[in-house]
Amino acid sequence: MPKIVDHEAQRKIVADAAIRVIQEHGLEHATVRNIAKEAGLSVGSMRHYFATQAELFTFCMNLFAERVQKRVEALQMSGSVLQDMKNLLLQFLPLDEDRMMEMEVWFSFTAKLLVYPELKKLSDQMHQGMYLSVQWVIQELQKQGMTHPELDAENEIEKLYALVDGLAIHTLMQPDRLTAKRVEQVIEQHLSTLCPT
Known part of the structure; x- marks a missing residue:
């Protein structure tokens, strides 16, 4: 049976990871790879939740x-x-x-x-x-x-x-x-x- 994932909850997890990376290392280190690592996700699965970095940043600003x-x-x-x-x-x-x-x-x-x-x-x-x-x-x-x-x-x-x-x-x-x-x-x-x- 496939695992059911709460898409919105996962987006918040990724956004929180992005915020931590930015706060600790600066925006220049907020790469897909670094954020995925912080969120405990693969780069590919992270892109499933946010197609672009701008989309992720917009989501964070909305939070x-x-x-x-x-x-x-x-x-x-x-x-x-x-x-x-x-x-x-x-x-x-x-x-x-x-x-x-x-x-x-x-x-x-x-x-x-x-x-x-x-x-x-x-x-x-x-x-x-x-x-x-x-x-x-x-x-x-x-x-x-x-x-x-x-x-x-x-x-x-x-x-x-x-x-x-x-x-x-x-x-x-x-x-x-x-x-x-x-x-x-x-x-x-x-x-x-x-x-x-």
């Missing part, structure tokens, strides 16, 4: 997008609007081991956008998701009547988006200087400057 979405959806609202908005924004930042790994691999992928144009669409979707979350934060603060009446929402959305994106990069590049506690303080202070009370 990261799903992880962020699940973190956001799992957030419990505390009742404090500022605290809840801060907690939402922190989901996009590499403040623990898992998110740091995701960010390291994500930046490795974004470096390949010129080589694999099919990754650009997914990268744009991820950035759009973060942008929409930032937009929602500003709109929610306005809706709750917490912001300055003369607040330029469009400008503040761009500033907060740039702050979150910049903190993500700097936390990745200089984790000893920009600790999780410091990042939380920066986000909290920025949100409090938008809200006079």
Whole structure:
């Protein structure tokens, strides 16, 4: 009787192996041979799950997008609007081991956008998701009547988006200087400057 294989589960095993190879050795070592070895598969069987390297990278990027979405959806609202908005924004930042790994691999992928144009669409979707979350934060603060009446929402959305994106990069590049506690303080202070009370 032939062995029944869960195709989607095997794809996740291969993607996890690719992520480990990239994290430990860099994207340049994410060859079919190295990933197959890490996943415990033959090169031929790995190609059964992903026809191209770009397809594998796209699948990995989708996994990261799903992880962020699940973190956001799992957030419990505390009742404090500022605290809840801060907690939402922190989901996009590499403040623990898992998110740091995701960010390291994500930046490795974004470096390949010129080589694999099919990754650009997914990268744009991820950035759009973060942008929409930032937009929602500003709109929610306005809706709750917490912001300055003369607040330029469009400008503040761009500033907060740039702050979150910049903190993500700097936390990745200089984790000893920009600790999780410091990042939380920066986000909290920025949100409090938008809200006079």
